[in-house]
Amino acid sequence: MKSRCSWRRSSRPNRRKRRPMHDIRAIRADPSAFDAAMARRGLGHLAGALVARDADRRAAQGALQEKQARRNALAREIGQGKRAGADTAALEAEATMLRAEMEGLEARAGALEAEIRATLEALPNVLDAEVPDGTDERANVVVAQSGAPRDLGFQPQQHFELGEALGLMDFATAAKLAGARFVVLRGALARLERALGQFMLDLHTREHGYTEMVVPSLVNDATVYGTGQLPKFADDLFRTTDGRWLIPTAEVPLTNTVAGEILAESALPLRLTALTDCYRSEAGAAGRDTRGMMRQHQFRKVELVSIVAPDASAAEHERMVGCAEAVLRALELVFRRVVLCAGDTGAGAAKTYDLEVWLPGQQAWREISSCSNCRAFQARRMGARMRAASGTEFVHTLNGSGVAVGRALIAVLETHQQADGSVLIPRVLWPYMGGMERIGA
């Protein structure tokens, strides 16, 4: 049987250069289109200054290259002359002078290039035309819904009320161990958490064609840059004392498995999944979701990542969100699909669908999955390409939660809670729960 990972060549990391998402040539070709695209992200006009700086850069580079060409010619002549026993002193003198002239041009071209890159690498992706305008989540558009909120016939409790009453969810002990935004689960709830993860992985690997992966939870700068968390979003991440980063999502290591690679077109699509812990500083979330396990520094998530040819990413995006929805449907949850508006779409994404699950205890729709088509944004940054008939081109990358395990646990508790405080376990999880059908009572 052919290895599914035959595309992966022997390990040779850190050969990639930092490169920003945006193609300066495209900006040069149509500056106003670029400004219009960035305007949708709430950014002002940038193209004019960029194009001007790029013109300077190319002028310096062109001048430098002329000198380099002359230097190369001289070096060749000197080499030939020496072998023939001729006097090459005059040529060597010219070459020495040339080198001095080149230094300034080299510095100038390098500085301009660094400046341009610093600007470009901090800019967000161009949005898909279908993404609605808007500055925040109120402008998101619900595009589909499965099931409907219903009256349980009693006053529903929130997940932490249920969990604490069962004696199986313990925030006090977690705070003692680690501080706020952590949880300790016991017994059946701990097992339910595990069951959810196992079920999701099995579903995606057996029925959706994803390859299960085990990947590092600690990664280097280049990896975090590749998926776009660096340089702008370092505050959201935890950093280790030896300079690595704790992954905020398996998207980071999974997507970067193709960093620096030139993939055969026949190797695509590549569909990868992993169940990992995710670590987030939640720096900007002070005061939000402080109760319960909605927003934790550490949670588990099954992640879906697809690496595809450029013309296949739109369809892959629909397929991926369908895979995430299959999880929620199997867990008998009520949910809806939302397309995020311009202001709510993450920097790396061209288009994002969120899946929001209905939480009866909280009486609210809450995000449980987010599926993004990043197009070539990440691929450019990490140098992930494919060999196409016309040459190499950047692949497209997509990622989506399939789904967040902690939030799935919350949703199961709140959705399937009973009047007596017990919780019915969805049928698909029974095998994973050793036949247990109910928690509590």
Next chain:
RNA sequence: GGAUGGGUGGCCGAGCGGUUGAAGGCAGCGGUCUUGAAAACCGCCAGGGGGCAACCCCUCGUGGGUUCGAAUCCCACCCCAUCCGCCA
């Protein structure tokens, strides 16, 4: 942590100061042959930047340095492998 040995094109692997951007092999693509396929044989085949083009420039882990000239010499860093120590 200690000691060695390494990082060269899609892959393997030569090169160790001067037409070497890089021999050779494999893979891939095109062709000859064949009823067809395989084999054999012939040809093509790194990536990136600039230029209308001819063509030019850059890239042999990364960044510096030496030199008229660096894949080749020097320094620093990163990564990998093996052995020893420690350890889930």
